[in-house]
Amino acid sequence: MTTSVVSVVVASVANLGVLVWLMVRGDDVALGYAGGPIALALGVWACHRIAGATGLSRPARRFWRILEVSGVLLLTTSCVALIRANNDAGMSLWTAVPLMSGVLVLMSAFLGLPGQARTMSGCLRAALDGFTVAVAAGLVFWYGVLDLAPRDTSLAARIVAAVVGVGGVLLLVVIGKSAARPDSVIAPAALRVLTIGPLTCVSGTFLQIAGSEDARMAVSVLSLPLTGAALTLGAHLQRRALTRTGPAVTGTGRSLFNLLPLAAVAVMAGLVISVSAQDLTHRQRVIIIGAVLIAGFVVARQLLSLRENTLALRGIRRQQAELERLALSDNLTGLPNRVRFTVALTERLDAGEAAAALLIDIDDFKMINDTIGPAAGDQLLLAVSRRLRNQCSPGEMPARLGGDEFAVLLPSFEGAADRLLQAFAEPFVIADQQLLLHASAGVAVAAPGETADEVLRNADIAMYAAKENGKASWVRFEPSMRQDMADHARLAGELRNGIARGELRLYYQPVYDLVTGRMHGCEALVRWQHPVRGFVSPGEFIPCAERSGLIVPLGSWVLRTACEQLAAWRAAFSSTIEAVNVNVAVRQLREPGFVDEVAAVLSDTGLVPDDLVIEVTESSVVDGPQVRETLQALHEMGVRLALDDFGTGQSSLSLLRAFPVHALKLDKSFVDGIADGADRGRLAVAAAVAQLAEHLQLKAVAEGIENQEQLDRLRDMGYRYGQGFLMARPLPAAECGALMADVPAHVA
Template sequence: MTLPESAAASRSHTGGLVPVLVAVWANVGVLVWLLLRGRDDVFWGYLGGPIALAAGVYASWRITRADRLPAPVRTFWLRMELAAISLGVTAVVAQLRANNNTGMSMWVATPMMIGVVLLMTAFLGLPGPRRTALCWLRAVLDTFTIAVASTLVFWYVVLDLAPAGTQLSAKVIAAVLGVGGVLLLVVVGKAAAAPETVVDGAALRVLTTGPLTCVVGTILLIAGEDGARLALSVLALPLTGASICVGAYLQRRALDRPDTAAPVTGRSLFNLLPFAAVVATAGLVISVSAQDMSARQRTVIIGAFLIAGCVVARQLLSLRENTLALRGIRRQQAELERLALSDNLTGLPNRARFLVALGERLDAKQRSAALLIDVDDFKMINDTIGPAAGDQLLFQVSQRLREQCTPAEMPARLGGDEFAVLLPDDDPAAAEAAGNRLLLALADPFRVGDQQLLLHASAGIALAGHDENADEVLRNADIAMYAAKESGKASLVRFEPRMRDDMINHATLAGELRNGIARGELRLLYQPVFDLVTGGLHGCEALVRWQHPQRGFVSPVEFIPVAERSGLIVPLGAWVLREACTQLAEWQAVHGAGAVEAVNVNVAVRQLRSAGFVDEVAAVLSDTGLRPRNLILEVTESSVVDGWQVRETLQALHDMGVRLALDDFGTGQSSLSLLRAFPVDVLKLDKSFVDGIAEGADRGRLAVAAAVAQLAEHLQLKAVAEGIENQEQLNRLRDMGYRYGQGFFMAKPLPAADCGALMAADPVQVA
């Protein structure tokens, strides 16, 4: 059974606290021993070190096994684990040699120095901004300055305070460890104060405890009093182990927070260490030299020190000015980045920010998925309520997505009515569950002003695969979203590779269709419409066909959807309209009164949206010499409800005298309400209601077919039955009141010449 995300996070936090508690109690135990036992049997006083560092090893190991951990962070904590092991060995050796009272020995110093080097390697290995050769040179000079100054301070000050009889080897070991601790403190401090870091900033600041205790402990071991030396001896390593445990716990908590790192704007005190090193060295020179020099020489040295001090002060002032200027630049840069990476209307991240975040997760090998959400029929809604209200609606959609997304999910607005959500999972079931959760949230009504609107959305999910970049993942989600649109909208589809192949095939076919239109590869067939009472030819419907030079015959079922998706339906429809009208004019010239009165032409919704479509129809009628009543434009119910622009176009065509037919009538969800708003002249009963009515087995089909005939009669509309395939269907439809019909039983779609021959032939037998 899979735990809920919140429960899993809670369990993870609880598990992460265990090593913290162990390390804390180890330090408390050492403090209690110091208070109660004093110097008796120091073996037990050193017991806290191995325990706390063992907890640190476990905490570091545990964080390296965490999910969703970027590779640089995993490498950092792996090195921390190795450093904790080395320091743990130091703690064990120190405990075993505790009662020997031999001071700082090679047995203790060697694993400790290895641990210091490993810690330094871990922090130096953190990725950061790209450095120029000048930056590297400045860093090397700062490091050298600090190293030399701390060596002099240790050698001439700290080691001079060592008790008499302290061995030279112990002094050298102490100086090396002390200088190493200072350098480590600089490295850790700079990493913790960096404006951007892949490791949690709070965790890095906690880890500065280690080098601090190393420096202070080394000084007190050599120059401190017995009590202070004993306290730091038994507390230094337990404190370091506790800092590692706390840092690992903070890193674990950072994984469950959104990726919102707050930039550090303050200046790090560690940047001042090179200047402090210069001042300390100058003071040391005066102190040492003053013992054996004359007053005149001392005056020169003091003057040199004052000059050095002035130079340092001047540099500090320049550093402050540069820091203030840099802080202002960073604020401006942060504001520009915010404006460039966020959407002005909704405040959500925009497409660029979404792609950056997705790319970062892919580069870090983190599990990811992209959810693309598109509001269904938003154009119609926007046309109905107006652009201002449409913007309010989009803002509410963004707010609802923001509220419904978990902290690990990132919603974004890509543009228009298209939104995306970055999901932190590549499990198909989990990703689809998140997608359905968000679509369900958008299904609740929205209130805009005094209107309550019900929205539906289509969504596509793409799981991030191997070797895919952010653009490819988002493109896959877009392909899946279009598949959801084509499957009926208000649904969720997960991307599959075959969808990309289908998209490529569609694009290829669209290019070939464009060439086919230009090269004259398309032709029209005409399906006759008969009078079911007299058997005479009443009209014909123009149907486009494509004979591809290589593919052969391409079915309209294949190329019409491609034309609609690619926008080629507009030039294709224009060609069909002009070709059909030209052919009708020829029939009328040849057959006179025997020619059909009108030709039916199917019109796509994209043509109706075009502002110049009415003028185009008028121009075609004028060029071919036809009257408006000689043209019947067939539209589907989905086209009629597309928006106010389509309705105005249809009304203008009707006012011109062009007759309009409602195709596939009865299949929509609002067919009856359309008859009041739509200037219809002809109702064409869909073939699905004609199939099977002859047997009388489907009472529902019979009822709908009969109701459409009666409705057309009462509204004084022409009713045409589509898809008649046998005599029994024809008889039943005629008995219901259908005067006109078309189908393979009477005639299949015919070339223009064969259809023209029917106009001169005797009526067909319909009895």
């Protein structure tokens, strides 16, 4: 059992012990009062613990701390009652002062709870309700209860009883209004349990004055233990509400305590009838009774209005709840959306609790969505959300931030990433298809002082780092990544300016015929000579261009410049190369007007489609239907297509059948080390690619040839074309043009 459950059990046992004592009624009265300090001490301790619980809002935390102070005052009352038990078991100033102080502090706790906007009219209505109930309760005690008191009851005892009784009734009104608030920060069940305190206070003062000796003794020994048990149970119910998953239960806006002002009117009517009927004539009595009937009619009318207003308010609150649900949840999956996730993360950070954000992005989802269609894609996202919800532990909140991006709010990071990514371990069955998904994730643990937006941004940075590391993995955010991202943004800005200022240059690496030794073509390679940084490697600025979208204008410049250069060489030399090769990124192939752009460039430069070879990677080919349609349109136009870095991606025979390829370019990684024959795996792949190209009647081009032994081995395998430092490095246009004289390169 948890500590809170143990406290409730012990407090209940203390009350049971008092009941047993009442039944046996021994001579030692102090034993009957012993349950009060035990139950109230547990109540104070329970309030102290729940006030320090994680996940509790600041107003709720303040409420339970004030209740702790009230409990201390009531504990003082019970201790005084225990000490004076054998001498004075009735109500006295010694017990009334700390008791009334505890009631007032308890009332301040409820009055301090946040609620709807407190307008002047609202405060006035609340004050009028309080005055109405206080006056009615006071008169009831004065003319009713105190008249029943024994004749030897002192005036001080009568006044104390009236004050304590009226205070208890007022506290019932305050608790009732707090429980009726739909946005109460305190668990409604806890509020209902806490009414035990003022109820015992009211009934206790009544019985202390007007009850029999047995009744006075029962209320003397039971009222404070019951209050202590109520504090303990209320704190336990609040803790259960904190750990409960699902939407929070709020107040309904209805409470029987709202009828207390109307009950006060009815009580006053009864008093008027009782008092006036003593010495008045029949005619005057009829007038008074008529006035009371009119007041009754007014009360009935108010009750009808209250019912109508309650029904209307209930409908408005249902609409408000629905609007809040729509505003804070994702329509497709039902998970919390970005707004709700950010609010929850902010609340956790404001409370000083540990928090971490896990961002999950489905790898290559666009390609999958284009393949199976939007409707099936939505079903897939719904299936992912269900699995992710099932993988979450209590206290973790999954959310869909948008598109194929999900997030999970974590109280603790340890072991969570691997566990949550297990949601993608098994294939998804969508539209009779089995789809195996992979996801990349980034984790950011909130540092002191960070906002929710900063934590999400850090998780986003880590998630993109995971994608760059090869996808299907997760990365934890490190502060150095933020600097890397800042450097990337700075480099992207400088690249944009560099394109506009003409800082980029094209170099051309010749492609040779390995049999004749003549230059067959050349590959256009972009270089950047930064005015401050100096030479910037393509491996640094090309990925930056792809992430920032600058690859589109950069690629357009490369395409036009390379075609213009080929046209210039054709005009300058009688014998020149067959075609120019231009690398094209997948981002360019997704552009709707890319095919028209290629046609326009060829027309402007006077070239024919056969003069251009577009090099794409294997991952570009499988990007989706749009890319495949673009490549098919280029093929139909007459532009030749080459698969670059062949063998490193998703190489398959089905890919070659579906893709209108003209040439295969063997990646340099398979050329390295094949001269000595030590790496039999590289030899096998290189030989297989050459044979595959021969059977499919494709050109086989080997990249990265650096020595004669490599060239000889590749030529023996059947490679007709090659490029590498052995024949020529990437050269400026003028130097590359000088090699176009009819002089074979040294390939023998």
